[in-house]
Amino acid sequence: MNKVTENLRKTAAKLLQDKEVEMVIGYGLGSEAVRTQPVFITSPEDTEKLVWNSFCVNGLTKYLSDLKTHPGKLAVVVKGCDSRGIFRLTQDNIIPRDKIVVIGIPCAGQLSYTKLASKMDVSGQLNDVEEKGDDVVIKTTKGDFTVKKSEVLLDKCNTCEHHNPVVADHVVGDAINASPTPDSYDEIKKYEAMSTEEKAKFWLSQFERCIRCYACRNICPGCTCRECIFDAIKPDWVGKEIDVSENELFHLTRAFHLAGRCVDCGECDRVCPMDIPIRLLNKKLLKECKELFNMETPGSVEEGGSVIGQYRLEDPEEFM
Amino acid sequence: MADKTIKKDQVKTMLNKIAQSNQLIAPIQVDGITLFKPVQSGEGVVLDYQNALVPPKDYFFPQSEKMFSYDITDPSWAIKLAEGVPNRVLFGARPCDVKSILLLDKVFDAEFRDDFYLDKRNKTTVVAISCNECRHTCFCGAFGISPGEAEGADVLLTDLGDKYLVEALTDKGVSLLANFSDLLTDDDGSGKAAKEKAVAPAKDKQMKIDMEGVKAKLDNMFDHPMWATESMRCIGCGTCTFVCPTCHCFDIVDFNNQSSVGYRYRCADSCQFANFTRAAGGHQPRPSKKERTRQRFMHKLRYFVDRYGDFGCVGCGRCLEKCPVNLDIAQIINKVKEVG
Amino acid sequence: MKRLLEYVGYDPGRFNARWISGSEGQKWADTTKDMTEKLKALGPNKRFSK
Numbered sequence: 001m002n003k004v005t006e007n008l009r010k011t012a013a014k015l016l017q018d019k020e021v022e023m024v025i026g027y028g029l030g031s032e033a034v035r036t037q038p039v040f041i042t043s044p045e046d047t048e049k050l051v052w053n054s055f056c057v058n059g060l061t062k063y064l065s066d067l068k069t070h071p072g073k074l075a076v077v078v079k080g081c082d083s084r085g086i087f088r089l090t091q092d093n094i095i096p097r098d099k100i101v102v103i104g105i106p107c108a109g110q111l112s113y114t115k116l117a118s119k120m121d122v123s124g125q126l127n128d129v130e131e132k133g134d135d136v137v138i139k140t141t142k143g144d145f146t147v148k149k150s151e152v153l154l155d156k157c158n159t160c161e162h163h164n165p166v167v168a169d170h171v172v173g174d175a176i177n178a179s180p181t182p183d184s185y186d187e188i189k190k191y192e193a194m195s196t197e198e199k200a201k202f203w204l205s206q207f208e209r210c211i212r213c214y215a216c217r218n219i220c221p222g223c224t225c226r227e228c229i230f231d232a233i234k235p236d237w238v239g240k241e242i243d244v245s246e247n248e249l250f251h252l253t254r255a256f257h258l259a260g261r262c263v264d265c266g267e268c269d270r271v272c273p274m275d276i277p278i279r280l281l282n283k284k285l286l287k288e289c290k291e292l293f294n295m296e297t298p299g300s301v302e303e304g305g306s307v308i309g310q311y312r313l314e315d316p317e318e319f320m
Numbered sequence: 321m322a323d324k325t326i327k328k329d330q331v332k333t334m335l336n337k338i339a340q341s342n343q344l345i346a347p348i349q350v351d352g353i354t355l356f357k358p359v360q361s362g363e364g365v366v367l368d369y370q371n372a373l374v375p376p377k378d379y380f381f382p383q384s385e386k387m388f389s390y391d392i393t394d395p396s397w398a399i400k401l402a403e404g405v406p407n408r409v410l411f412g413a414r415p416c417d418v419k420s421i422l423l424l425d426k427v428f429d430a431e432f433r434d435d436f437y438l439d440k441r442n443k444t445t446v447v448a449i450s451c452n453e454c455r456h457t458c459f460c461g462a463f464g465i466s467p468g469e470a471e472g473a474d475v476l477l478t479d480l481g482d483k484y485l486v487e488a489l490t491d492k493g494v495s496l497l498a499n500f501s502d503l504l505t506d507d508d509g510s511g512k513a514a515k516e517k518a519v520a521p522a523k524d525k526q527m528k529i530d531m532e533g534v535k536a537k538l539d540n541m542f543d544h545p546m547w548a549t550e551s552m553r554c555i556g557c558g559t560c561t562f563v564c565p566t567c568h569c570f571d572i573v574d575f576n577n578q579s580s581v582g583y584r585y586r587c588a589d590s591c592q593f594a595n596f597t598r599a600a601g602g603h604q605p606r607p608s609k610k611e612r613t614r615q616r617f618m619h620k621l622r623y624f625v626d627r628y629g630d631f632g633c634v635g636c637g638r639c640l641e642k643c644p645v646n647l648d649i650a651q652i653i654n655k656v657k658e659v660g
Numbered sequence: 661m662k663r664l665l666e667y668v669g670y671d672p673g674r675f676n677a678r679w680i681s682g683s684e685g686q687k688w689a690d691t692t693k694d695m696t697e698k699l700k701a702l703g704p705n706k707r708f709s710k
Contacts, residue, residue: 031640031648032456038553038645058645062555123456123527192667200669204707205351211374211383213590215557215644231595240573240587242384245708248668256664271644273559274373275353281664288663319677 004052004105007172008077011103013044015075021101022072025063027056033126033140034116038063050077052173053129054136057110057154059267061085061221068095076100079107080162084263084299085221087167091298091305092261094224104168106176109149109157111136112270116152120145156266156279159183166300183264185287191280203248209274210247212240216268216278217254222261229253255281260289260307263299292316321494324486324504325511326477328367331484335362335411337500342445343408345379347372356412365411367479370455371636375417375565376410380440381424383562384587387436387572393580404439409496411447415470416460416634418448420565422472426628427568436586445496448473449484450515451522457637458522459650462529465634468519478515485511527650531631534653537660538622542614546659550652551613553645558590560616560639560647566624566632569596591615617652673698674705 012024028039028049036055040063041047059082067074078086083104090097108131116122116138124142131137131149138145161183163176194202214230217223229237230250238253239246255278262282269279289295293307293315326334338344339361346365347354354369356376386402413421421441428437448470451458460467470476474493478485486504488494497504561567571589576582589596592613597606606612624632633649640648662675676695680688 030646031651032646035646037647040549040552063552117456121456196666196669196671198669199667200707203668209350209353209355211558211562213558213562214593215555215559218555218557219644231593239575240384240571240589241575241585242587249708252664252668256661259664267644271557271559273563273642275351281668284667285664317679320679 002052004173005050008052008103008105009047009050011170011172012041012050012075013047015101016041016044016047020073021075022070023067024050024075024077024103025060025067026050026077026103027052027058027060029126030055032122033124033142034111034120034122034138035113052077052105053126054109054111054131055113055126055129056105056107057113057270059085059219059221059265061089061265062219064089064100065094065221065224068099073099073101075103077103077105078165078168079105079110080160080165081107081156081263081265083162083165083167084297085265087299087302087304088221088261088263089224090302092222092224097302101170102165102168104165104171105173106164106171107160108163108176108178109160110154111149111152112154116147119147119152154266154270156264156269161264161297162300167302183283185283188280188284188287191284204244206276207247207251208244210242210251210276211274212242212247212250213273215271215273219267219271220258221263221265222258223254229257251276251278251281255285258282259285260293260295260309261298262286264297321488321497323507323512324488324497325480325483325507326486326504327483328479330503331367332362332365334500334503335359335365337503338409338411338496341407341499343406344411345376345408346411356410358408367412367449369412370451370453371414371417371638372412373638374563375420375636375638376413377417377420377424377565377568379408379410379444380421380437381428381568381570381588384585385436387584387586389581389583391581402436405443407443407445409445409447413446413448413470413473414451414636415448415465415467416458416636417565418446418470418473419460419463419465419634420636421446423566423624423628423630423632423634424568425472426630445475445492446470446473447475447477447493447496450476450478450519452479452518454522454526455637455641457527457641458635459527459529459637460635461523461526462531462635462653463631463633466519467522467526468515478511478518480511480514480518483511485515526635527637529635529650529653530657531653534656534660535622535625535631537656538618541656541660542618544660546655547614548610550647550655551609554592554609554613554647555645556592556594556609556612557644558588558592559642559644561590561592562588563638563642565634565636565638566620591619613647617649620649621653621656670705670707671702673702 015021024041027036030037034055039049060076061082089095121142124140127139129138135146136149159181161180238249295307344359345356346359347369348357348364354372356372388399388401428434451467474490476487488497569589570586572586574584598604620632665675666672678691
């Protein structure tokens with residue numbers, strides 16, 4: 001068991017024992033070797049279920065929104081990208097900062113389940129995982145497998161802005177000194193350079209695939225409206241019919257509602273069952289907002305709020 | 321009808337012939353994902369896929385479909401029923417998906433006959449393909465489904481290397497095969513003999529789950545604390561229900577954009593959505609994730625058995641692969657056996 | 661908003677955002693006339709429609 005997992009369990013157990021928190025939300029082993037699942041620990045004995053490894057891909061901050069009326073404080077385990085979601089929630093007044101105890105874990109990158117499944121037998125249970133330079137050795141009950149980290153890394157980890165959480169009450173791993181590789185938006189620029197017809201063709205083909213499962217919306221720490229516009233029937237803003245025009249309206253509206261607020265945690269992209277590249281939409285607006293409003297990635301600092309929802313004298317005035 | 325075989329390099333020609341007199345629905349690659357789509361010919365049809373991401377149930381029970389339309393300027397106020405579908409052939413369904421169609425038949429072709437479903441069902445000839453390999457998430461064997469049998473399909477193909485074994489399972493299948501009998505050769509028995517070996521890996525490598533006693537345990541587990549724990553991580557999206565080949569809950573909505581013409585449509589709805597059971601007046605019989613998660617597994621593994629005599633799950637594994645938070649039906653079944 | 665629509669393949673001429681005060685009648689007329697001509701040239705929009 002690695003040192004981080006040990007520290008994590010110790011920290012969680014103490015928080016629960018001292019009754020400083022009522023619940024610790026973290027990662028536990030999943031049903032397959034290279035998956036983890038969110039676990040909700042309420043007693044010190046159960047902290048044995050907590051783990052930290054290269055498969056802790058889930059963002060757990062959204063659960064804070066669901067549990068905001070839970071008595072007592074809640075502890076949550078966050079990586080760098082997730083930690084920005086904490087500030088998203090506090091800036092939006094979803095949950096007060098003093099109700100959360102943040103357990104931060106510096107992260108050097110997470111591995112993608114789909115990429116791994118194409119390279120190895122992912123069934124069975126995880127015994128151990130070790131990073132040896134460029135290689136990752138994954139030891140499971142179905143055998144040991146070595147994969148090249150660069151080939152199975154989650155796409156979003158190639159442009160990591162915060163290896164170390166931006167906020168943490170407890171840090172249970174060693175800080176990562178590797179310099180961040182913020183996104184230069186080269187990928188977005190590629191899509192911007194397409195002709196109008198090519199863009200239309202590409203995006204309509206993506207929207208056509210959408211099955212309106214709303215996984216992207218439900219996992220997003222920025223999507224916390226009490227009644228989502230897409231659930232409202234009176235008025236019927238967006239019909240429930242699943243066709244390309246309604247789907248397009250859903251994606252563009254959601255992207256726009258998040259403009260200036262999206263913390264770029266990448267979860268929406270990961271959870272989509274139809275492989276729709278949602279990050280290309282959110283990142284595009286992030287790029288635009290950064291250029292127009294000279295802002296940092298939302299959620300990077302505690303103060304802030306939606307740049308689009310605030311007025312400053314220096315805001316650009318292209319529309320005058 | 322006796323078993324036949326068809327050479328692999330003739331399959332495209334066969335599909336082209338089918339496409340001439342039927343609408344052909346077959347698996348193709350769309351942006352790297354295998355999906356069942358209507359195609360004009362055999363060009364582009366993939367044969368080396370495990371299973372399509374979205375099950376072919378979509379072609380019997382679409383995610384959304386118009387039921388009827390109206391025009392209030394029409395003095396007779398006549399309701400115009402949605403048109404039916406053309407005759408079509410569904411090519412490439414796997415045995416798990418074929419079983420799911422039989423399960424949907426129990427729902428839509430019962431004391432109340434759903435005309436929208438039946439129109440599509442009756443006009444579709446199903447050509448299934450046995451599985452030689454399986455995904456790491458497959459477990460059809462748990463529900464008595466064999467990767468090499470497809471009761472409910474009209475024709476069953478099995479990949480034997482350089483050729484396919486072609487078995488006609490129904491009269492509809494026989495009629496279909498008559499369209500390209502020139503491409504088929506009689507099987508001398510060796511094809512059938514090779515079938516068992518061909519599908520063996522799919523039987524051996526899939527997840528082995530023993531459903532013995534699970535239903536009986538679930539009968540007494542309505543108030544079991546495991547639902548509260550397992551449901552905590554659910555995010556209430558509809559992924560599992562929308563990729564599931566047997567899920568069939570729907571909503572009916574009227575659409576009118578301020579004109580004299582409008583229509584009524586039905587669309588897939590998910591019991592995992594928070595508002596699914598919200599009734600007029602605000603009453604909510606499934607107020608939290610605990611009730612909704614419990615409902616999903618109870619429906620598939622207990623209520624469906626009570627009502628229709630068969631499990632509602634076919635072990636295709638799509639839900640557990642795509643669930644963003646690893647709510648795994650196989651893991652749930654094992655937990656039920658352990659704590660029930 | 662304009663940038664998002666452009667990005668997903670709408671012709672840039674279809675969307676325009678302009679700040680016009682109630683007392684700027686001429687500006688309003690000019691903007692509307694301009695857009696109408698542009699849109700007529702582009703033809704009907706097929707997306708977002710049923």
